[in-house]
Every structure is written in structure tokens, then in C-alpha cells.
Amino acid sequence: MEHAALLEALDRCIVHTDDQPTLRGVFAELTQISTETNKDRHLAHGAIQPSFVLRRFVNGDLSGLFEDHSTVRFDDDAPIVVVDTSELFARGDLVAQLSQICTTAWNQAVISDRNAHKTRYVIREEGWRDMTSLASLQMYQQWLKLSRHYGISNIVILHKMGDLDAVGEADSQERNLAYSIAGDIENKFIFRINQQESASIQQRLSVPPAHADMARQLRKGEFLAYVGQYSYLVDAFATSTDWEYGLFKTDDAMELPYLGPVNCSTSSHPTSMLSGRRTPTWTAG
Known part of the structure; x- marks a missing residue:
């Protein structure tokens, strides 16, 4: 009944807003449906619970974020588009999760447009935060499997493999899927790790023990690169030599006489x- 009431409210909102529905509009339609007991008593009853949920978005603790039209537009022609949701974590975990769901759906609508004929990099700076729900994990898995179809390259950045332990409960479907996704990524770049991470990358990423020991001794700017079936030790630090250090040195103001x-x-x-x-x-x- 709740599902039917939501669909009815959404259909009405689409008609009344010329196909530009919002959560505020759907909430108003649900409130109206809940009073129409003379038309369909079951539908009116089914609208009560969803209207209480959406009221949090319109007048409650989640207001000011999702209920109206977006105040920014996705610039599809820009060379780089950054969606920064870090500040929203101060509003609580639920706000952060909803923000990730919205931005994931936003990105999906853009990258799945094959008529654009564009290749894109999709970079997730805090990879584990996009894996907080089963739906988002399945979406990310779809992006990986259909990356050639969409013309995208997926890049996920983790501070450590243990970050994925924040996904779901131990041995849950969510956590297992998160580690499966990390293991399926073909090209891996591992910077210096600590002792605790050594066993984790051996188990989760099938890194040889000798390489795990090497990863513990890497210097700044060095990393292990696994590209396909090959592995490399790469020095990408631009100031490895004295002349490079002098060229890029920017800490003069911090060095007191x-x-x-x-x-x-x-x-x-x-x-x-x-x-x-x-x-x-x-x-x-």
C-alpha cells in the first residue's frame, strides 16, 4: 500500500510540476492522498507512513538538502567536476549516505549516456564511503563490469584495506562484495603500508609476501604498480634528487634562521x- 501511494503521489507531482517533481511536491501529494478516504481508503492509509518519512526531508532534521531542486547543475562540458560531500558528514551518517546515493545516481545518469561519445575517469577519493549500502555496491560493480561499454575508467582510493571493514557487518553480503570489488580491480597501486596491513593485502589482493615486505619499506613517492600481469616498483616523487628538490621547494617560509x-x-x-x-x-x- 505504501508503494502504491508513493507511485500515485509521484505521478500527480509529475503532472502538477510539468515533469519536474521534488520531494517537497511528493510530500504534499502524499498528504493530500492521506485525506482522501472517500476515494480509496486503502490508498489513503498507505500514504500515511511515507508522508511521515518525507516530512523529515521537508521540515525535519534532513531539511535544506534534498527536498527542492538542486542549486547547482552538472556541467557535462567541464574538464573536471568535483562533488565534495565531506562537510555533510557533520550532519550525521544518514545525511552522508543519502548524499552518496544522490551523487551516485547523478553520476550514473551522466556516464551511462553513450550518445555523449566521451571517455571519463570516475575517481572516488574515499572509496569505502560509496560502499555503505548493497545498492551502491551493486551499482559500483556494474560500473566496473561495464566500464568499456560506458567508456569510463574507475579509480577508487583507499587509505588502507581495513577501510572496507566499515562496510556492513563482518561476513555480511555488503562487506564480502566490497572486498570482491577491490580484488577485481585490474590495476593496483600500493604505497607504503604498515605491519598490520601486510597480511591484509596478501589475503585480499593476492600480493606475494615478498612484495608485501617491500611495500612496508617504500619511501615517499614510491609505490608498487600491478598493471595486468606485470608488477613494477615506481618512483613518482618529483623531488627525489637535489636539483628537483630545489625546483619544487615551497617550505622556505617555514624554515626560520x-x-x-x-x-x-x-x-x-x-x-x-x-x-x-x-x-x-x-x-x-
């Missing part, structure tokens, strides 16, 4: 402060 020992009367014990490559000593006064 060394003025010799300084007496500090506010300190009760000796400590030290690092200033660039020189370390002046703070002594108790």
Missing part, C-alpha cells in the same frame, strides 16, 4: 623545536 640557544622562562623542562633542518635548543630559564 638559527639564532642560537634561547632561554624560555615559561618552560619547566627542556624540550626541542624542529625548524627546517636546524634544531635550536630550548633550555629552562
Whole structure:
């Protein structure tokens, strides 16, 4: 009954808004349907529960985000489009999850348009956040399997493999699917890991033990690249040599001149402060 009431409210909102429905409009139609007991008592009863749910979006704790038309438009002609939802996590997990669902649907509508004849990179900076529900995981799996069909390259960035432990419960369908997706990604780039991650990447990504040990000793800018059936050790740090460091050096303002020992009367014990490559000593006064 709830499903039928929602469909009826959506159909009415489409008609009344010239095919531009919003959650606010659907909520208004549901409220109207719930009062029409003389027309269809079962439909009116089915509209009550959905109207209470949508009221949170219109007047409740979720208001101001999803109930009206978007205030921005997706610029399909832009070379780069960034959707930053990080600030919305301050509003709670539910807001964050709904934001991810909306942006995923938005991206899906764009990249599935084969008539655009464009190739795109779809980059997920916090990959695990897009895997909080079974529906989003299945959508991402579809993007991977149909990447050639859509003309896209999927890039997912994880700080560590353990990030995926935040997806679902242990041994749940969601978590298993998340690790399956990570394992199915053909090209993998692994930067320095800690001891705890060594066993995880061996188990989840089938990385040889010798490579896992090597990953623990990588320097800044170095990474292990697995491209197809080949593996490489890559140094991508632009300041590996002295002349490159001088070319890209941007920390001059942080390097204070060394003025010799300084007496500090506010300190009760000796400590030290690092200033660039020189370390002046703070002594108790």
C-alpha cells in the first residue's frame, strides 16, 4: 500500500510540476492522498507512513538538502567536476549516505549516456564511503563490469584495506562484495603500508609476501604498480634528487634562521623545536 501511494503521489507531482517533481511536491501529494478516504481508503492509509518519512526531508532534521531542486547543475562540458560531500558528514551518517546515493545516481545518469561519445575517469577519493549500502555496491560493480561499454575508467582510493571493514557487518553480503570489488580491480597501486596491513593485502589482493615486505619499506613517492600481469616498483616523487628538490621547494617560509640557544622562562623542562633542518635548543630559564 505504501508503494502504491508513493507511485500515485509521484505521478500527480509529475503532472502538477510539468515533469519536474521534488520531494517537497511528493510530500504534499502524499498528504493530500492521506485525506482522501472517500476515494480509496486503502490508498489513503498507505500514504500515511511515507508522508511521515518525507516530512523529515521537508521540515525535519534532513531539511535544506534534498527536498527542492538542486542549486547547482552538472556541467557535462567541464574538464573536471568535483562533488565534495565531506562537510555533510557533520550532519550525521544518514545525511552522508543519502548524499552518496544522490551523487551516485547523478553520476550514473551522466556516464551511462553513450550518445555523449566521451571517455571519463570516475575517481572516488574515499572509496569505502560509496560502499555503505548493497545498492551502491551493486551499482559500483556494474560500473566496473561495464566500464568499456560506458567508456569510463574507475579509480577508487583507499587509505588502507581495513577501510572496507566499515562496510556492513563482518561476513555480511555488503562487506564480502566490497572486498570482491577491490580484488577485481585490474590495476593496483600500493604505497607504503604498515605491519598490520601486510597480511591484509596478501589475503585480499593476492600480493606475494615478498612484495608485501617491500611495500612496508617504500619511501615517499614510491609505490608498487600491478598493471595486468606485470608488477613494477615506481618512483613518482618529483623531488627525489637535489636539483628537483630545489625546483619544487615551497617550505622556505617555514624554515626560520638559527639564532642560537634561547632561554624560555615559561618552560619547566627542556624540550626541542624542529625548524627546517636546524634544531635550536630550548633550555629552562
